[in-house]
Amino acid sequence: MSPYSFSDLIGKPVMERYGRFEGTVVAVETTPATEINSIVYENGGVLVRSNSSSFRLEDGKVVVAPPILFTAEELYKEITLFSVQHQAATNLRSRGAVSEAIFDEVSGELDSIYRALSGRAEEVSEKLKERLDHTNEKRDWIYKLYMNLEVARDMNLLKDNGYNQAHEKLEKEQFRIIEESAEIKRLSENISSTMNEIRVARTSTADEVKDEIEAPLLSPEVEIGHVASETTGEHEGEAEPSNTELESIQESP
Numbered sequence: 001m002s003p004y005s006f007s008d009l010i011g012k013p014v015m016e017r018y019g020r021f022e023g024t025v026v027a028v029e030t031t032p033a034t035e036i037n038s039i040v041y042e043n044g045g046v047l048v049r050s051n052s053s054s055f056r057l058e059d060g061k062v063v064v065a066p067p068i069l070f071t072a073e074e075l076y077k078e079i080t081l082f083s084v085q086h087q088a089a090t091n092l093r094s095r096g097a098v099s100e101a102i103f104d105e106v107s108g109e110l111d112s113i114y115r116a117l118s119g120r121a122e123e124v125s126e127k128l129k130e131r132l133d134h135t136n137e138k139r140d141w142i143y144k145l146y147m148n149l150e151v152a153r154d155m156n157l158l159k160d161n162g163y164n165q166a167h168e169k170l171e172k173e174q175f176r177i178i179e180e181s182a183e184i185k186r187l188s189e190n191i192s193s194t195m196n197e198i199r200v201a202r203t204s205t206a207d208e209v210k211d212e213i214e215a216p217l218l219s220p221e222v223e224i225g226h227v228a229s230e231t232t233g234e235h236e237g238e239a240e241p242s243n244t245e246l247e248s249i250q251e252s253p
Contacts, residue, residue: 002036002052009062014041014055017065018176023048025062066180068127072187075124079117079194086110086201114198121195128188135181142174 002009006028014023023043028036038051039062053067089110093103149166152158158166 002039002055004036004057006036008057009036009039012057012060012062014039014043014062014064017063017069018179020173020176066131068124068131069183069187072124072128072191075117075120076187076190076194079121079191079198082110082113082117083194083198083201086114086198090201114202118195121191125188125191128184132181132184132188135177135184139174139177139181142170142177145170 009025009028012025014021014025016022021043023041025039025041026047027040029038029040029049030036036052038049039055040047040049041062042048050064051067053070055062055064056070057063089098089103089106092098093100098106146167149158149163149170153160153163
């Protein structure tokens with residue numbers, strides 16, 4: 001449901017994210033609990049409806065866009081926050097600022113959040129891919145329209161003025177498609193790279209904890225053997241007295 005109120009939306013200007021259209025909110029639809037679940041806006045004399053997943057209020061304007069883009073942006077913010085939280089917990093532990101018990105408790109909570117984020121990241125990434133495929137199909141469609149336009153002009157079925165106007169509108173839509181495709185790729189890459197960084201950090205932390213737990217203590221036998229070895233080796237390198245020296249010592253008065 002939308003987090004906005006009637007006064008937040010009624011009369012507000014509406015803009016499609018990539019500039020395809022503009023309008024003004026003239027009405028809202030609500031649930032029986034009076035929660036706003038969609039807006040109705042006027043666009044060139046036509047009333048258009050968008051549900052709550054398709055718009056956001058930004059800088060006093062209602063911005064309309066494919067829902068998956070808003071979902072991906074919100075997920076990326078959550079992933080980034082989780083990355084900071086995980087790093088903070090790891091740093092506190094490495095400095096000994098928290099006890100192992102507290103660290104284990106926090107780690108358990110972070111593990112639960114991580115699993116949820118991983119599942120959502122996979123789902124969102126798949127939907128972003130589907131949206132990218134859709135924009136690519138639309139791009140190819142625009143290219144076909146360009147071709148038809150060229151044929152019409154070459155066969156003198158269209159005057160230059162009409163050709164130029166049509167070509168300009170197709171070109172604008174092409175740029176919008178390119179912009180949306182670039183944004184989809186950026187969001188997908190941001191989510192993927194940040195999740196990979198978190199995986200690496202989690203693996204590194206787990207390995208450090210495991211090494212600390214499994215680190216062998218120096219046994220008394222090893223310590224004694226080590227000391228004995230050092231004692232035995234105190235005079236290593238000193239030459240033993242030769243037979244001649246011994247005889248000389250024995251013969252001396």
